[in-house]
Amino acid sequence: xxxxxxxxxxxxxxxxxxxxxxxxxxxxxxxxxxxxxxxxxxxxxxxxxxxxxxxxxxxxxxxxxxxxxxxxxxxxxxxxxxxxxxxxxxxxxxxxxxxxxxxxxxxxxxxxxxxxxxxxxxxxxxxxxxxxxxxxxxxxxxxxxxxxxxxxxxxxxxxxxxxxxxxxxxxxxxxxxxxxxxxxxxxxxxxxxxxxxxxxxxxxxxxxxxxxxxxxxxxxxxxxxxxxxxxxxxxxxxxxxxxxxxxxxxxxxxxxxxxxxxxxxxxxxxxxxxxxxxxxxxxxxxxxxxxxxxxxxxxxxxxxxxxxxxxxxxxxxxxxxxxxxxx
Amino acid sequence: xxxxxxxxxxxxxxxxxxxxxxxxxxxxxxxxxxxxxxxxxxxxxxxxxxxxxxxxxxxxxxxxxxxxxxxxxxxxxxxxxxxxxxxxxxxxxxxxxxxxxxxxxxxxxxxxxxxxxxxxxxxxxxxxxxxxxxxxxxxxxxxxxxxxxxxxxxxxxxxxxxxxxxxxxxxxxxxxxxxxxxxxxxxxxxxxxxxxxxxxxxxxxxxxxxxxxxxxxxxxxxxxxxxxxxxxxxxxxxxxxxxxxxxxxxxxxxxxxxxxxxxxxxxxxxxxxxxxxxxxxxxxxxxxxxxxxxxxxxxxxxxxxxxxxxxxxxxxxxxxxxxxxxxxxxxxxxxxxxxxxxxxxxxxxxxxxxxxxxxxxxxxxxxxxxxxxxxxxxxxxxxxxxxxxxxxxxxxxxxxxxxxxxxxxxxxxxxxxxxxxxxxxxxxx
Ligand SMILES: [Zn+2]
Numbered sequence: 001x002x003x004x005x006x007x008x009x010x011x012x013x014x015x016x017x018x019x020x021x022x023x024x025x026x027x028x029x030x031x032x033x034x035x036x037x038x039x040x041x042x043x044x045x046x047x048x049x050x051x052x053x054x055x056x057x058x059x060x061x062x063x064x065x066x067x068x069x070x071x072x073x074x075x076x077x078x079x080x081x082x083x084x085x086x087x088x089x090x091x092x093x094x095x096x097x098x099x100x101x102x103x104x105x106x107x108x109x110x111x112x113x114x115x116x117x118x119x120x121x122x123x124x125x126x127x128x129x130x131x132x133x134x135x136x137x138x139x140x141x142x143x144x145x146x147x148x149x150x151x152x153x154x155x156x157x158x159x160x161x162x163x164x165x166x167x168x169x170x171x172x173x174x175x176x177x178x179x180x181x182x183x184x185x186x187x188x189x190x191x192x193x194x195x196x197x198x199x200x201x202x203x204x205x206x207x208x209x210x211x212x213x214x215x216x217x218x219x220x221x222x223x224x225x226x227x228x229x230x231x232x233x234x235x236x237x238x239x240x241x242x243x244x245x246x247x248x249x250x251x252x253x254x255x256x257x258x259x260x261x262x263x264x265x266x267x268x269x270x271x272x273x274x275x276x277x278x279x280x281x282x283x284x285x286x287x288x289x290x291x292x293x294x295x296x297x298x299x300x301x302x303x304x305x306x307x308x309x310x311x312x313x314x315x316x317x318x319x320x321x322x323x324x325x326x327x
Numbered sequence: 328x329x330x331x332x333x334x335x336x337x338x339x340x341x342x343x344x345x346x347x348x349x350x351x352x353x354x355x356x357x358x359x360x361x362x363x364x365x366x367x368x369x370x371x372x373x374x375x376x377x378x379x380x381x382x383x384x385x386x387x388x389x390x391x392x393x394x395x396x397x398x399x400x401x402x403x404x405x406x407x408x409x410x411x412x413x414x415x416x417x418x419x420x421x422x423x424x425x426x427x428x429x430x431x432x433x434x435x436x437x438x439x440x441x442x443x444x445x446x447x448x449x450x451x452x453x454x455x456x457x458x459x460x461x462x463x464x465x466x467x468x469x470x471x472x473x474x475x476x477x478x479x480x481x482x483x484x485x486x487x488x489x490x491x492x493x494x495x496x497x498x499x500x501x502x503x504x505x506x507x508x509x510x511x512x513x514x515x516x517x518x519x520x521x522x523x524x525x526x527x528x529x530x531x532x533x534x535x536x537x538x539x540x541x542x543x544x545x546x547x548x549x550x551x552x553x554x555x556x557x558x559x560x561x562x563x564x565x566x567x568x569x570x571x572x573x574x575x576x577x578x579x580x581x582x583x584x585x586x587x588x589x590x591x592x593x594x595x596x597x598x599x600x601x602x603x604x605x606x607x608x609x610x611x612x613x614x615x616x617x618x619x620x621x622x623x624x625x626x627x628x629x630x631x632x633x634x635x636x637x638x639x640x641x642x643x644x645x646x647x648x649x650x651x652x653x654x655x656x657x658x659x660x661x662x663x664x665x666x667x668x669x670x671x672x673x674x675x676x677x678x679x680x681x682x683x684x685x686x687x688x689x690x691x692x693x694x695x696x697x698x699x700x701x702x703x704x705x706x707x708x709x710x711x712x713x714x715x716x717x718x719x720x721x722x723x724x725x726x727x728x729x730x731x732x733x734x735x736x737x738x739x740x741x742x743x744x745x746x747x748x749x750x751x752x753x754x755x756x
């Protein structure tokens with residue numbers, strides 16, 4: 001594995017499977033009364049959030065604390081583009097404080113890449129979402145959720161998603177989740193189809209390892225998982241689509257459409273959902289919808305990533321957990 | 328009067344000749360000229376060009392003296408072999424009055440490294456709403472003939488039409504920065520395969536091409552002359568080629584960086600590659616080279632755009648757009664146009680000296696033939712030189728070059744401004 005996790009495209013198939021397998025072990029920890037591992041005791045991780053995202057920050061924080069790391073939360077909201085505290089200044093401050101890893105969320109595409117590659121800081125950098133570029137841990141937790149549901153919790157160990165048909169629906173143009181998922185799912189052998197109005201598909205998509213369709217109804221019957229992306233209402237003001245109603249009629253997932261999916265197929269959403277826009281309440285609350293599981297899986301996957309990036313050659317997760325059990 | 332003999336230089340890349348400078352003027356060109364009483368510059372193997380003329384320079388003064396001043400910018404120009412530069416109007420305050428253009432003109436005179444010809448803003452404050460006093464700027468001491476809102480596009484079709492018409496009265500020309508503003512809201516890089524992957528706002532080629540298409544048609548309609556700044560796409564080339572074939576009075580420039588670099592470099596997210604118009608694709612680069620060779624594009628202009636370190640040492644979206652270029656332009660042209668066989672040195676002289684002086688109305692002073700009786704504005708180039716670009720050695724106040732660490736050919740050894748050396752043996756005099 002590389003030293004940083006900036007893009008889902010940085011991961012090989014074996015890297016990704018190792019992360020998913022490790023995450024399964026981490027998930028077992030969550031089922032125990034004491035949910036803590038001593039693995040990262042004495043290590044300091046900074047959650048550097050230039051963009052507000054309570055959900056993602058809490059997920060990383062939970063993962064870090066379960067691994068016994070010391071956590072610094074640094075919210076630099078609003079200062080990304082303004083001439084306040086620059087990314088570089090912040091990075092150098094963290095470097096001076098001796099942090100062992102930085103989890104960064106930033107509104108500007110490429111900010112984590114710059115942080116990792118500009119010599120401003122030495123610690124491993126984990127991208128927690130940058131602009132409309134990448135959100136690799138989201139893609140990993142999505143893949144983890146799919147493998148569990150479509151292959152099986154134990155049966156899935158060591159396996160990828162070969163041959164699974166995954167449909168991603170919505171605002172692909174502005175979505176780091178879509179970009180990360182296309183990269184990772186392709187690496188894991190899945191067949192990805194993007195569905196969106198043409199206005200919300202980027203020019204240049206033709207080189208992506210996936211299919212593009214403008215018709216949700218045609219793709220649904222051939223999907224093992226359907227991932228609905230959040231669509232911001234404001235997009236209609238920039239003429240990406242005429243009205244909210246027309247969008248949800250053509251690209252929203254309601255119960256009637258869900259019924260056209262194969263019986264085993266699941267509905268996913270990275271959250272936060274806009275109910276009534278891309279997804280109806282009925283679908284969101286159905287047991288085929290994995291939104292809540294995705295949140296829980298997010299912690300396990302982030303534990304796995306932190307462990308693998310920071311734990312280095314130390315024993316696998318099971319070893320320290322056994323030690324802990326003897327205490 | 329001091330005399331200088333440049334001995335054995337290949338004039339415009341042709342036969343080796345001696346050039347004798349007497350005072351401010353070339354007094355003799357020939358072989359075996361007497362060195363009596365003259366300082367001798369041994370130039371065997373080197374190429375002698377007319378002093379280069381840059382139609383598109385940002386000198387930043389007044390207002391952004393932290394990135395460049397007229398003095399540092401003209402020193403950079405001299406280092407790059409230039410004897411005249413046109414200073415863009417997007418300063419603070421904007422060069423939209425006779426007072427500001429005269430100030431820049433005077434600062435240029437004081438610097439002594441390179442002539443500075445101010446460009447006036449087309450509209451007040453570059454806001455695209457009301458015409459600046461174009462006539463007053465033309466009649467000022469600065470004698471402005473080129474007008475541009477560069478940095479911004481004159482996007483209102485009526486304002487553009489009126490500007491094109493109005494400056495005909497005194498032989499002026501509008502230099503358009505072709506960028507349809509609505510199509511480029513939030514734009515960060517060329518829109519295409521790379522922007523799709525990187526998640527950076529796309530800057531479509533059509534945003535440039537649609538304005539150029541409109542403006543050549545406007546120029547035809549009102550019988551005016553229009554100049555297109557930093558043309559960057561294959562489609563723009565096609566439009567200009569079509570316009571010229573129709574007899575429309577259009578000229579166009581290309582920057583050195585658009586002749587060499589592509590949007591693939593943006594994958595590094597290093598803002599040193601962030602520029603307006605953005606770096607395009609390999610296909611565009613090849614089309615631009617071909618167009619510069621066949622005359623569709625008339626000239627090379629640097630769009631020298633200095634920025635302080637902190638404006639580039641940040642994340643891509645927060646970074647300023649632009650690159651310095653005066654000190655590397657000739658080397659990039661040598662690599663992309665001469666060493667590829669697309670242009671000979673006479674062709675370079677046409678595109679970097681004669682034509683820009685003509686377009687800018689400066690050909691009574693610059694872009695003159697290398698012959699007896701002409702002003703001694705000359706550039707001597709060691710074309711066999713190979714060196715790695717080190718911005719620490721730049722004369723410019725800014726270091727935002729995309730070529731750091733890159734090997735480029737050629738080096739300006741001497742620059743003469745009206746007979747006086749501004750560069751000697753590769754160093755500023
Ligand atoms: Zn411009």
